[in-house]
Amino acid sequence: MDSQFFLGQLPAELLLIWHIHRVPVILSAVSLVAIVRFAMYLHGRRGKISVSPTPRSPTEKAVVELKSEWLPENTLLDPLAINKDSHPEEATSAIVSTVKAKKGPKKVKGKKLPNKLAKATSTFNHKTDKIQPLIFFQSLAGTSERYTSQTAKAIGSWISSLVDCDDSAPILEPQVHDVSYIEYDDYFVSAPKTEPNTRHFYLILIPTYNIDTVLSTFLQNLQETHNDFRIDTAPLAELLGYSVFGFGDKEGWPTEEEGFCSQAKEVDKWMARLTGRKRAWPLGMGDVTGDVEARLGEWIHGIQEALVDIAQGRGLGEGVPGSGNPAESGDEDNDILGDSDVEKFQTRRIKAKMSARLDDVEDLGSVVNISTSTPDVPIPIDFTTYKPKPTPNPVQAPKEMVPITSPTYNALTKQGYTIIGSHSGVKICRWTKSALRGRGSCYKYSFYGIQSHLCMEATPSLSCSNKCVFCWRHGTNPVGTTWRWITDSPDVIFTGITAAHYQKIRMLKGVPGVRAERFAEAMCIRHCALSLVGEPIFYPHINDLITILHSHHISTFLVCNAQHPAQLAALVPVTQLYVSIDASNKASLRAIDRPLHRDFWERFCACLDILRVRRFEQRTVFRLTLVKGFNMADEVKGYADLIQRALPGFVEVKGVTYCGTSAAGSVGLTMQNVPFYSEVSEFVAALVEELVSRDLGYGIAAEHAHSCCVLLADESRFKRQGRWATRIDFERFFELYEGRVRGTRMEDGEVVGWRPEDYVGEETPDWALWGNGGFDPRDVRVWRKGKGPKKEKEMEM
Structure with missing residues (x-):
């Protein structure tokens, strides 16, 4: 009976409780919601450092915003100079280089910790x-x-x-x-x-x-x-x-x-x-x-x-010069001196203090205390000049990047480089020597039809913004993030690199095995690989140098490291544009390339977006350098994300070449990090499978087993009637570049600029296709001692 009475009274009691406490309950709920919303607002305003946006889908329009700190300080490049009519489908998605004023985070002011607490x-x-x-x-x-x-x-x-x-x-x-x-x-x-x-x-x-x-x-x-x-x-x-x-x-x-x-x-x-x-x-x-x-x-x-x-627990000691609480290096300190030395020291201290700024009463008090030993001499203090007159900073003249007297100059010349001016260089590639002797050309001949003995390897900038662990230059080239050196003109660089290249070719005429016809052909440069050392687009007049090369009918293959988005956006079209993709994520890129820029990942992603926009202006290539133990394991999907983001025309996958230096060993790079060709092939197969699953349409086009290199290509652009066509028609390229063909008329009557598909060359030869090795049958491969087909068969058995 009591339980029935309690149940009957329960709703009325709850209603009474609500009427009594409803005001504080509602206020508490409203306050809680306001606090949550305010916290979400503050979190949304907080910017992230060096975090890139998520990869875009292939159909999304690319808009690249260049930051003010990415703009070159001493360069003639215009980051707005981008062809907005590259392709009708991409006309509205050209690079928008809006440089906004940098808004930094609010500075938090605090008090310096006392020495005892420190x-x-x-x-x-x-x-x-x-x-x-x-x-x-x-x-x-x-x-x-x-x-x-x-x-x-x-x-x-x-x-x-x-x-x-x-x-x-x-x-x-x-x-x-x-x-x-x-x-x-x-x-x-x-x-x-x-x-x-x-x-x-x-x-x-x-x-x-x-x-x-x-x-x-x-x-x-x-x-x-x-x-x-x-x-x-x-x-x-x-x-x-x-x-x-x-x-x-x-x-x-x-x-x-x-x-x-x-x-x-x-x-x-x-x-x-x-x-x-x-x-x-x-x-x-x-x-x-x-x-x-x-x-x-x-x-x-x-x-x-x-x-x-x-x-033994005594710490750094007390009163020892340079220990305990020492003065900054370069500041004068009162060391252990004699009486006469102390007097001289105090006199110098007085003069220094009189000519310096008196920040507070303590500075004035120290002067008064020191002067008590000589009370008869008045202390001239001028209270009307609180701040010293500012002295204009002398303008420092730019210096040479690699002076002839520097150790860098000696190190590079010993490695076979010829330094042109103060910041450019040229060197004979080992494949050039091999092609002259009929022993085969590099992978670029198998993939694109470039004969190595007709190619010059040079760079207009010996400086780089990365310190890659696999760099062949042994860390001897200069590094930097801004151009602040004496700048040589493009004409001087072109004349210097071509003359030095021809001189190096002439030095090979007495080498046994050099073929006379190829030696004669080598005296006319037809291609230039701007990838020797450093960062080519770092050079302020890179566009003028490329124009000079093209005017002499020399094709250009330019390699950049995706750390200079402003220069990349302003670059004129080259025959083929490479971007080094040495890792698929931020942590791996930092470990392998060891970039100098702190926002290296943000710069890297911006360059990929620029590459996506410009893929209809020039042939674009991803260069993946595989280093076992660094960037191969479980990174296939990451590389696929980057390819999906930039949609390059080609993807070159190459195993790292070990240069055998002690410097490389100090960062953990040894022969154990060099992948076998079979491991590179397995990686390529897994990458293609991942790309196909995303409907990106990439396939394995060619290979050069001698260089441990495999080429992937976009089937929709570089495959004709079921046959790969990755080679380049260089004469057609120069016709298009010089304006002999003003444009391509579309179905709707609109005329647009020429595209990479317009200078596709002959079909890729059978010996260069995937599975055939990629070695030119006209040449004879020379095996090192202990290696060769016979040795490989014995190992298989």
């Missing part, structure tokens, strides 16, 4: 923690690398002798890293991640160059890290300490004022700022033509003392 965050327990020395070096000619190896060996031997010491924390064996092959973010934006109870100690040994090298980029990175408001003031404060040693040449720079070890001094200065002034030992400097052995030995001895102090 020290508290970097405590070191000498009883339980370990010390891991990391040695960084940079070398072009090998001198710095040799001394670095001696340093690592000396410190390693000394550490081994301390194993039996019970009163010191264990010091681990030093690890050596080449600055040219590391990711700066992993070591110089924050302390490297390692095992618990392990702290790092940095040793940096670097030379000084008068040219732009990886070291220049390293210094720029240190400076940008310090000035980046998004990063802590001292991001490397967790380090136990650091010290720098510089290698110089007093024959070139006699004094420090004239530049002796200047880049080492810069590294020391920026490291002091990034570590919160944890200089464990003063900057060491040695002359490679004189006292370097003695100075380096003294520096190593000092490093050992510093490590012992840290290991």
